Amino acid sequence: MTPIQVTVGSVTRELPTVQVGAVQRVPLVEFLGDSEFTKAAAEALVPLLNPQAEIMLTVVTNALPLVHEISDRSGLPYVVVRKKRRTYMQEPLIQEVPSMSLGVNETLWLDARHAQHLQGKKVLIVQDVVASGGTSAALARLAERAGGQVVGYLAAFHYGGRQRNFEVTTLQELPGTDAQG
DSSP, X not given: OOOEEEEETTEEEEEOEEEETTTEEEEOOOOTTOHHHHXXXXXXXXXXXXXXXXXXXXESSTHHHHHHHHHHHHOOOEEEEBSSOOTTOOSOEEEEEOOOTTSXXXXXXXXXXXXXXTTTOEEEEEEEEESSSHHHHHHHHHHHHTTOEEEEEEEXXXXXXXXXXXXXXXXXXXXXXXXXX
């Protein structure tokens, strides 16, 4: 499959396309292990931050280095939701993600100690890539259950042609491609 080329700032990457489900391939964005690409994306995203936001919420994995870089540049703190329960978690908030674009259902876990940081705050949901919006919606539900108010959604990329119940601010749209082509 032909990779998809993306440029953020002065950094260009060839994104391989990967199979998701039976009929679609999508470009794979990887911030983990690519600090140059991550820093370029963070630099480009900082001017797009919602000025009302007091704290960011993300999920551990590929988005984590991106959110950390955004935090370093903006001074905006962040909270991380996990995809597995950790033994140290006390009274975690648990949120199911009903459908994932990669074909895997997941459960998100927010430790009560971290949930306290969201209480009474204006929360910006930040991700690496938004596909269907299922994870974003689950993060928003966790933020609200913790007493936060969601003021926006931010991601480096989004897949085009997808219907979402919210508006997400992104740097670029990525195409989905036919599995045969």
